[in-house]
Amino acid sequence: MTEQDNLEKPEAKAQQVADHRTAPQTWSRGDENLDYPFGEDVPDAENTFEIAKGVHWARIPLPWSLDHINVYLFDEGDGWTVVDTGSRGDRGREAWEQLEKGLMGGRPIKRIIATHLHPDHLGLAGWLVERHGAEFCITQTEYLMAQHLWMSASSDFPDEEIDFFFKAGVNPDLEQMIRSAGFGNFKKGVHKLPYQYTRLEDGSEITIGGRRWRVLVGRGHSPEHACLLCMDEPLMISGDQILPQITSNVSVYAREPLANPLGHWIASLERMKQIEIDPLVMPSHGPVFRNLHNRLDTLVNSHIGKLEKLYEWCAESRSPVDTFPALFKRKITGFDFFMALGEAIAHLHLLEALGLLERDFDGSVYSFKAAGNMEATDIVAATLQLPGMALRKIEEALS
Numbered sequence: 001m002t003e004q005d006n007l008e009k010p011e012a013k014a015q016q017v018a019d020h021r022t023a024p025q026t027w028s029r030g031d032e033n034l035d036y037p038f039g040e041d042v043p044d045a046e047n048t049f050e051i052a053k054g055v056h057w058a059r060i061p062l063p064w065s066l067d068h069i070n071v072y073l074f075d076e077g078d079g080w081t082v083v084d085t086g087s088r089g090d091r092g093r094e095a096w097e098q099l100e101k102g103l104m105g106g107r108p109i110k111r112i113i114a115t116h117l118h119p120d121h122l123g124l125a126g127w128l129v130e131r132h133g134a135e136f137c138i139t140q141t142e143y144l145m146a147q148h149l150w151m152s153a154s155s156d157f158p159d160e161e162i163d164f165f166f167k168a169g170v171n172p173d174l175e176q177m178i179r180s181a182g183f184g185n186f187k188k189g190v191h192k193l194p195y196q197y198t199r200l201e202d203g204s205e206i207t208i209g210g211r212r213w214r215v216l217v218g219r220g221h222s223p224e225h226a227c228l229l230c231m232d233e234p235l236m237i238s239g240d241q242i243l244p245q246i247t248s249n250v251s252v253y254a255r256e257p258l259a260n261p262l263g264h265w266i267a268s269l270e271r272m273k274q275i276e277i278d279p280l281v282m283p284s285h286g287p288v289f290r291n292l293h294n295r296l297d298t299l300v301n302s303h304i305g306k307l308e309k310l311y312e313w314c315a316e317s318r319s320p321v322d323t324f325p326a327l328f329k330r331k332i333t334g335f336d337f338f339m340a341l342g343e344a345i346a347h348l349h350l351l352e353a354l355g356l357l358e359r360d361f362d363g364s365v366y367s368f369k370a371a372g373n374m375e376a377t378d379i380v381a382a383t384l385q386l387p388g389m390a391l392r393k394i395e396e397a398l399s
Contacts, residue, residue, distance in 0.1 A: 033291055033294060034244055034289045034290065034291050034294065034295060035289060035290040035291055036244075036287045036288070036289050037051070037280070037288060037289075037290075038287060038288065042059060042068075042287065043057050043058050043059050044058065044059050044095075045058055045059070045060065045094075045095035045096070045098040045099050045102070046098055046102060048073070048099075048102075048103050051280065051282070051288055052233060052235060052280070054074060054075035054209045054210065055072065055073075055074055055075075055209055055235070056072065056073040056074075056075070056103060057070060057071075057072055057282065057288060058070070058071050058072075058073060058095075058099060058103070059071070059095075060085070060086030060092050060095045060096070060124075061086070061091045061092065061095060062086065062087055062092075062120055063087070063089055063091065064120075066120075066285060068285065069084060069086050069087075069120045069121065069284055069285065070084070070282070070283060070284050070285065070286075070288075071083060071084050071085065071086065072084070072237060072282055073099070073103065073104070074208045074209030075209055076110055076111075076209060076210075078107065078110075079107050079108045079109060079110035080104055080107060080108070080109050080110060080111075081109075081110060081111040081112075081113065081208050081209065082109055082111075082112055082113070082128070083113045083114075083115065083228070083237055084113070084114060084115055084120075084121045084122070084239070084284060085112065085114070085121065085122060085123060085124035085125050085128060086120060086123060086124050087119040087120045087123035087124065087189040087190070088119065088123040088124060088127070088188070088189050088190055088191045089123075089189075092123065092124050093124065093127065096124065096128065108132045108133070108134070109128055109131075109132040109134045110132070110134055110135065111134055111135045111136075111137060111208075112125050112128055112129060112134050112135070112136050112137065113137045113138070113200070113206075113208075113226070113228075114136070114137070114138040114142065114226075115225060115226050115227070115237070115239030115240065115241075115284065116138075116139075116142050116221070116222040116224070116225040116226065116239060116240065117138075117142040117143070117145050117146040117149070117222055118222065118240070119186060119189030119190050120189070120284075121239070121240075121284065122138070122146060122190065122193070123189045123190045123191060124191055125191070125193065125194065126190075126191040126192045126193050126194050127191040129194045135198055136194040136196070136197045136198065137197065137198045137199075137200055137206070138197050138198075138199075138200060138226070139199065139200045139201065139215075139217065139224040139225075139226050140199050140201075140224070141223045141224035142222060142223065142224050142225070142226075143193075143197050143199075145222075145223060146186075146190070146193055147193055149186040149187075149190075150186060150187050150190055150192070150193055152183075153183060153184035153185075153186060153187035153188075154182070154183045154184060155182045155183070155184065156179075156182075156183060157178060157179040157181070157182065157183050158183060158254075160254055161178075161183070161254045162175060162178060162179070163254075164253075164254035164257055165178065165254075165338075165341070166364070166365070167361075167364070167365055167366050168319065168320040168321060168341055168345060168365070168366065169319030169320055169321030169322060169365050169366075170321060170341070200215045200226045201215060201217075202215055202216065202217040202391075202392070202397055203215065203216075203392075203396070203397035203398070205231075206228070208228070211230050211231070211232045211233060211235075212230070212231040212232055213228045213229065213230050213231065213237075214228070214229050214231060214397060214398050215227070215228060215397075216228070216229055216271075216272070216394065216397055217268075217391070218239075218241035218265075218268035218269075218271075218272070219261070219264035219265065219267070219268050219391075220248075220250045220261045220262060220263075220264040220265025220266070220267075220268055221240050221241065221248040221249065221250055221261075221265065222240070225239055225240065225241050225268075226239065227239055227241050227242075227272075229275065229279065229398070230279065231398070234277050234278065234279040234280060235279050235280050235282065236275075236279035236280070236281050236282065236292070237282045238281050238282060238283045238284070239283070239284050240283075240284050240285070241268065241269075241272070242269075242272065242281060242283060242292070242295060242296065242299070243283045243284070243285055243286055244281070244283055244286040244287060244289045244295060245285075245286040245287075246285065246286065247299055247302060247303075249339050249342070249343055250262050250265045250343055250346050251339060251341075251342025251343050251345070251346055252342050252345040252346050252349060253342060258349070259346075259349065260346075260349045260350055260353050260386070260389075261346050261349075262303065262346040262347055262349070262350040263349075263350050263353060263383050263386055263389050264389060265303070266300055266303060266350075266379075266380060266383050267383060267384055267389040267390055267391060268391065269296050269299055269300050270296075270300065270380060270384065271391050271393070271394060272292070272296055272394070273293060273296050273297075274393060274394035274395065275292065275293075275394055278290055278291065278292055278293070279292060281295075300380065303347075304376050304379050304380070305376075306326075306327055306347055307347060307350065307351060307374075307376070307379060308374065308376050309326045309327070310323055310326050310327060310347050310348070310351065311351060311356055311357070311370050311374045312326070312370075313325070313326035314351075314357055314368050314369055314370045315369075315370050316369070317360065317367040317368065317369040318367060318368055318369070319365050319366060319367050319368075320341060320344045320345050320348060320366065320368075321341065321344075322367075323344045323347075323348065323368075324340060324344060327340075327343070327344055327347065328340055348368050350383065351368075351374075352368065353386055354379070354382050354383070354386070355371065355372050356370065356371060356372050356374050357369065357370060357371060358370075358371045
């Protein structure tokens, strides 16, 4: 997370209600202004924030460099609905046990909603379902992909994965190191998933905490990510689709080596711009915030900037690994290398789909070279015209 400037903390503290309909303090962040009702204050499992009546914001610790996930608990009277869970592990379970004894007052979790399949979002869903007998809600693609990843975990690294890395320019000398990591990292972070689930679909309506919410699907970071827009108050659960201080990883993976997730990502963010209200946005990481449309503009523009740099860098033929200097400002090491590789390929594939890069294969490694003339102002419109990118209008999902 990006460290904030030192500012005076607001009066609202743990367990107090922040009125999201008033004008909170504004923190300037470069080319955007986001409003953070709680300033620098953040919750944990013991000290939660009530951000609207009966809507509580808590944090579950994560064992990674991204050290937390925001979870949201909705008071249903005789129990609770929770959105996202944290990853499998002792620290996460202990945080939920603390919430059960504290905020939740011994009342059960009746329903668990997972925004998408990543371990920090549904890793403890199965454990909480077993513990409370809760209903589990998620989109179908996310559920099926999560089950596939969980059940296909193995100590053996698939040859197809290795081949994918080598064709992208990874040094073959690293093969033994890659294989030694095994292929079970997803399962390590995810408790056995619930056998049954309730499907969320784009445009479907769900009542949470006495309010009506509509599911709005986004793509790119994951295949069928569920955001939730409240129809009764200016509130929005954005998951990882819209984060205030970082941008979500958008990657190509070996299972779908020709995918164009960055196209889906940009199309999804452009679709979110059709939301007419300015809701209090409840993200999965970082603070709750307002000024949604400013953030959407910044997220899209940041990728357009990367695409421009990448196109210029590819005046000479480049493998995906060779593109890192154009896309990343720091040296990439460890596990971050493979996330960066997936993201680099995603940017290459979008430019290729737009006819701005040509692909070559020398029998071992793919390379890409600039073609045509790139106009940054045309990228979004051209992306929306690619097959399968455009989603139905927000007004159709809300009608």
